[in-house]
Amino acid sequence: MGLNGSAAAGTAAAARGGTGVVVRVNGPLVEVEGLAGQAVADLLAIGDGRLEAEVVGIEAGLLTAQAYETTSGLRVGEPVVGLGRPLSAALGPGLLGGIFDGLLRPLSGRPAWLAPGSWTEAGTPRRWGFEPSAAVGAEMTAGSVLGIVGRDAAVVHRVLVPPGVSGRLESISPAADLDGASTVAVVAGRRIYLDELWPVRRARPASARRPPTTPLVTGQRVVDLLFPVVKGGTAAVPGGFGTGKTVLLQQIVKWCEADVIVFVGCGERGNELADALHDLAALEDPRTGRGLLERTVVIANTSNMPVMAREASIYSGMAVAEYYRDMGYDVVLLADSTSRWAEAMREFSSRRGDLPAEEGYPANLSSALAAFYERAGQVETLGGTVGSVTAIGAVSPPSGDMTEPVTAHTERFVRCLWSLDRDLAYARHYPAVTWRRSFSRDGDAVEAWHASAGRSQWARSRARALGLLGDADRLAPMAELVGLAGLPAGERMVLLGGRLLREAVLQQSALSENDATCAPAKQTALLDAVLAVYDRCVTLVEAGVPPGLVEEVDLSGLVRVRDEVGPGDAAGVDRRRDQVLGALDGLSPAGPAGGGR
Amino acid sequence: MTGVGPARLRLQVEYEGATRASGPLLVVEGVEGVGWDDLARIRLGSGEIRRGLVLEVHRDVAVVEVLEGTAGIDPGDLAVRFEGRPLEIPVGEGWMGRVWDGMGAPLDGGPPMLGSDRRPVAGAVLNPGVRDVPTEPILTGISVIDALTTLVRGQKLPLFSSAGLPHLELAAQIAAQAHVGGESFKVVVVAIGVTRTDADRLLDILEARRAGSDLAVFLDTADDPVVQRILAPRVGLTVAEHLAFELGHHVLVVMADMTSYCEAVREVSAARGEIPGRRAYPGYLYSDLASIYERCGRVRGAPGSLTQVPVLTMPAGDITHPVPDLTGYITEGQILLSADLHGQGCYPPIDVLGSLSRLMRKGVGEGRTRGDHLDIASQLVASLSRAGDVRDLSELIGTGALTDTDRRYLTFADEFAALLLTQQPDESRSIEETLDRAWTLASVLPPGELTSVSARELAEHYGGDGRAEEPADDG
Numbered sequence A: 001m002g003l004n005g006s007a008a009a010g011t012a013a014a015a016r017g018g019t020g021v022v023v024r025v026n027g028p029l030v031e032v033e034g035l036a037g038q039a040v041a042d043l044l045a046i047g048d049g050r051l052e053a054e055v056v057g058i059e060a061g062l063l064t065a066q067a068y069e070t071t072s073g074l075r076v077g078e079p080v081v082g083l084g085r086p087l088s089a090a091l092g093p094g095l096l097g098g099i100f101d102g103l104l105r106p107l108s109g110r111p112a113w114l115a116p117g118s119w120t121e122a123g124t125p126r127r128w129g130f131e132p133s134a135a136v137g138a139e140m141t142a143g144s145v146l147g148i149v150g151r152d153a154a155v156v157h158r159v160l161v162p163p164g165v166s167g168r169l170e171s172i173s174p175a176a177d178l179d180g181a182s183t184v185a186v187v188a189g190r191r192i193y194l195d196e197l198w199p200v201r202r203a204r205p206a207s208a209r210r211p212p213t214t215p216l217v218t219g220q221r222v223v224d225l226l227f228p229v230v231k232g233g234t235a236a237v238p239g240g241f242g243t244g245k246t247v248l249l250q251q252i253v254k255w256c257e258a259d260v261i262v263f264v265g266c267g268e269r270g271n272e273l274a275d276a277l278h279d280l281a282a283l284e285d286p287r288t289g290r291g292l293l294e295r296t297v298v299i300a301n302t303s304n305m306p307v308m309a310r311e312a313s314i315y316s317g318m319a320v321a322e323y324y325r326d327m328g329y330d331v332v333l334l335a336d337s338t339s340r341w342a343e344a345m346r347e348f349s350s351r352r353g354d355l356p357a358e359e360g361y362p363a364n365l366s367s368a369l370a371a372f373y374e375r376a377g378q379v380e381t382l383g384g385t386v387g388s389v390t391a392i393g394a395v396s397p398p399s400g401d402m403t404e405p406v407t408a409h410t411e412r413f414v415r416c417l418w419s420l421d422r423d424l425a426y427a428r429h430y431p432a433v434t435w436r437r438s439f440s441r442d443g444d445a446v447e448a449w450h451a452s453a454g455r456s457q458w459a460r461s462r463a464r465a466l467g468l469l470g471d472a473d474r475l476a477p478m479a480e481l482v483g484l485a486g487l488p489a490g491e492r493m494v495l496l497g498g499r500l501l502r503e504a505v506l507q508q509s510a511l512s513e514n515d516a517t518c519a520p521a522k523q524t525a526l527l528d529a530v531l532a533v534y535d536r537c538v539t540l541v542e543a544g545v546p547p548g549l550v551e552e553v554d555l556s557g558l559v560r561v562r563d564e565v566g567p568g569d570a571a572g573v574d575r576r577r578d579q580v581l582g583a584l585d586g587l588s589p590a591g592p593a594g595g596g597r
Numbered sequence B: 001m002t003g004v005g006p007a008r009l010r011l012q013v014e015y016e017g018a019t020r021a022s023g024p025l026l027v028v029e030g031v032e033g034v035g036w037d038d039l040a041r042i043r044l045g046s047g048e049i050r051r052g053l054v055l056e057v058h059r060d061v062a063v064v065e066v067l068e069g070t071a072g073i074d075p076g077d078l079a080v081r082f083e084g085r086p087l088e089i090p091v092g093e094g095w096m097g098r099v100w101d102g103m104g105a106p107l108d109g110g111p112p113m114l115g116s117d118r119r120p121v122a123g124a125v126l127n128p129g130v131r132d133v134p135t136e137p138i139l140t141g142i143s144v145i146d147a148l149t150t151l152v153r154g155q156k157l158p159l160f161s162s163a164g165l166p167h168l169e170l171a172a173q174i175a176a177q178a179h180v181g182g183e184s185f186k187v188v189v190v191a192i193g194v195t196r197t198d199a200d201r202l203l204d205i206l207e208a209r210r211a212g213s214d215l216a217v218f219l220d221t222a223d224d225p226v227v228q229r230i231l232a233p234r235v236g237l238t239v240a241e242h243l244a245f246e247l248g249h250h251v252l253v254v255m256a257d258m259t260s261y262c263e264a265v266r267e268v269s270a271a272r273g274e275i276p277g278r279r280a281y282p283g284y285l286y287s288d289l290a291s292i293y294e295r296c297g298r299v300r301g302a303p304g305s306l307t308q309v310p311v312l313t314m315p316a317g318d319i320t321h322p323v324p325d326l327t328g329y330i331t332e333g334q335i336l337l338s339a340d341l342h343g344q345g346c347y348p349p350i351d352v353l354g355s356l357s358r359l360m361r362k363g364v365g366e367g368r369t370r371g372d373h374l375d376i377a378s379q380l381v382a383s384l385s386r387a388g389d390v391r392d393l394s395e396l397i398g399t400g401a402l403t404d405t406d407r408r409y410l411t412f413a414d415e416f417a418a419l420l421l422t423q424q425p426d427e428s429r430s431i432e433e434t435l436d437r438a439w440t441l442a443s444v445l446p447p448g449e450l451t452s453v454s455a456r457e458l459a460e461h462y463g464g465d466g467r468a469e470e471p472a473d474d475g
């Protein structure tokens, strides 16, 4: 906009035209005077360095703004202009496989050390091969497909008529290499560019919400078998430091059955992101044979990056997820960690001197959390296809205190809770998802889905597993008190069954070559194998075999099989089950073969 | 670094007098064109010069945090000049082999550090897109660390300790012994709020390495002003970043005690009247700590690395206290010291089950340490965990009722302390010796119990050097 750096430097000159001045700087909080025509949520360019900032409050001509870059060196009296748009992200081809900052600006091609102002556009923009598919003269509505980019890509990019636009297609670009700013088509007098600028805080519209019914297979047994999430569902992963939130989320990034993954590294570690990107680049999607990175968008605001961009990163990620949903894809958005986002809100509101609510968080914390998870869902898109956004957020409760505000509110708004437990993590039981404090409110839907596919057994096995785990937990303190020998035989078998479930089914090492991910068939095979072995043990003690004898049978083969057979090898699990059952039959009073009922 | 240039340097007016001086803060009115985070030069009536940083600027009022503190300041008798740039220090090899205070002034009688190549102490943000995955070890010569919680170049791995434990000795031992094979290695030690006695002890332990001029020590002692406590780690890291990312050295930064650092942050926050969070620490303590701890890593295509070992004492031994809690949320694992082990006379008193190096997996193995490292390490951790269960059980039902195998686990736990854990404070063991000891220890257990190691590894290493005798089973 041609604002010269020296134009309004120096004393607080009276504002002329569209230029205001900085009157206060306190970290990311900047107050501006003399700038008319701004609304809350509008973007400003602040100071000679033109730092991006968003208006968060207006009172008697004084604008309060949150800056998205460090304000180090920003002086009272520096000029401020409005950018004439709310906080927006450029959505277009080139997102997949890329890494972006909290405002969705590409981080690749930027200098190693990010100084403010290093964002000024550099180099020539990338170009994309556009292929039109709509014909001039056609009636278009929002969501109509204009053409595609990347016919052979892992995820074909559909260029759609954006929300709010409809009418006659007046012109369309021929097949050509276009950059983001190129005009793709003109619909009812409106130019449509390849990149769509979307105000990220606003949910992208859809025709209708649909009740989600299809499970999202994550490849993690404790999730898929016990606390399943559906496509379009929501889940939160609370847990103290080191309990395994990041590893669980990244396992889902790698192995879940989604078309597109959006991962928001929100206030976490740079090394972790480097590691994740490195792994994704090396792995291939077992379903498509394409590199996993090609279906992934990474948004990174590491913990040392500007705090307010952390607050924005969650919304940038959600806008990207909705953008692909609108193309008819199943998208999974993961945010690690939503607590850092909430803390960014808290930091800013405390600098503003807002009246704090619980633990210093602003009073709108719970509505902000609710609104974020509400943007997930399965929808009928404007274009008439079906797409979904599943939202999964890590929560980092201070001191592992699950009653703190972010955890407590999040629990109310999500359909699934995968609580991580410090004791399990300490015992290296990974993933440390505790069956005691976790839930899935979509369990019924998933059971119905399995039943409709002819697997009515699935619901029964799940219920039995949850029951057995609970019973074993209830008996454990008793066993510690009176010793195993003091318990009735049936209860000793419950303890044995609980241990088998934990070790053979629920534990799943992210580092295991064969078991990092697990296909549904192997999942059920493992669960049913343990239940079958447990049943056989019960039968044996009921037939009079001393429980001590049963407990001494070497069942380690059953525990190890998860690592020893491939991720989809259900038959391998069945074979091992039969071997173990055979070994147990050796104890049967009726002799081998005759065992059982 | 916004606006560095003529516009920013032009405003070198001196303002006479301040309206308020209290705690670390000075309020100056009637100022013009002052930048946030700018360096202020405060000339006292006595002629003494102090420095300050702008914490907030509101119209013509600037709130300045005085690095040397406001003790002895008469607000009516001073002049303040704003330099139009943030606090910077010179960088270069000249820091090495010397002892400095927390702000970089010489404490060893030598000349001050000069140089025109300067960097802001706040540092810049490393683009996460250029970070490389840390995959090579730093060896400390301390068996239990090298074997079970290996430090990886580019990692941040804190020591969590409690009052009265020898964490400073251990930190100093790490700083004195750490190496990366034959490659160039530099160490920066930042002492934060330590007592003079501890400072002297630290210097003693580090004497040899300092003489070799690949070590710099920054000493902020308990009687130094609190703001210096906040800057000392940043000064050390600025020096280290230059050595690592511009000169291509592998650099280890040891910082102790981060609890004193956090207390200083709390003190400044309270002086500003900010809304207190948990235990009265400010709500931004997480981001503040991250602005220190994230200053480590590797850059793709560049030779150097920066690794951090922060040390903190958990107040009242409480790991849920905000300082260890927030640190744990940022660092890549932790090494936990145990008062119990210390009480039993173990040095280093490391609680292995409570410790974890999250980056170890990619930092050890063939070509780095040894091919069997990861397997034998997870075997020892799993067996120790099992040994703990057996000990609990034996307290319940008596040792007599234990099975043979279970009794071997008890022997294993004792042998662990003797063979691997315990070590002299000046003893450095090679990784081969450490891993051989690990196998001798594992061989206390029957081979059938060692399920984390491969059959090949078992055949090659099981047996050990005979120090681990068969447990004496009577009968």
Ligand SMILES: Nc1ncnc2c1ncn2[C@@H]1O[C@H](COP(=O)(O)OP(=O)(O)OP(=O)(O)O)[C@@H](O)[C@H]1O
Pocket (backbone or CB within 6 Å): A239, A240, A241, A242, A243, A244, A245, A246, A247, A248, A396, A430, A431, A432, A508, A509, A510, A511, B328, B329, B330, B357, B358, B359
């Ligand atoms: N499924 C798993 N398989 C194997 N190891 C695991 C698994 N989950 C967690 N771990 C171990 O636990 C460590 C910590 O896990 P992770 O980094 O996910 O914790 P976190 O909850 O994200 O912690 P923070 O809050 O500090 O970020 C990992 O480095 C790894 O060693």
Ligand SMILES: [Mg+2]
Pocket (backbone or CB within 6 Å): A245, A246, A247, A268, A336
């Ligand atoms: Mg994490």
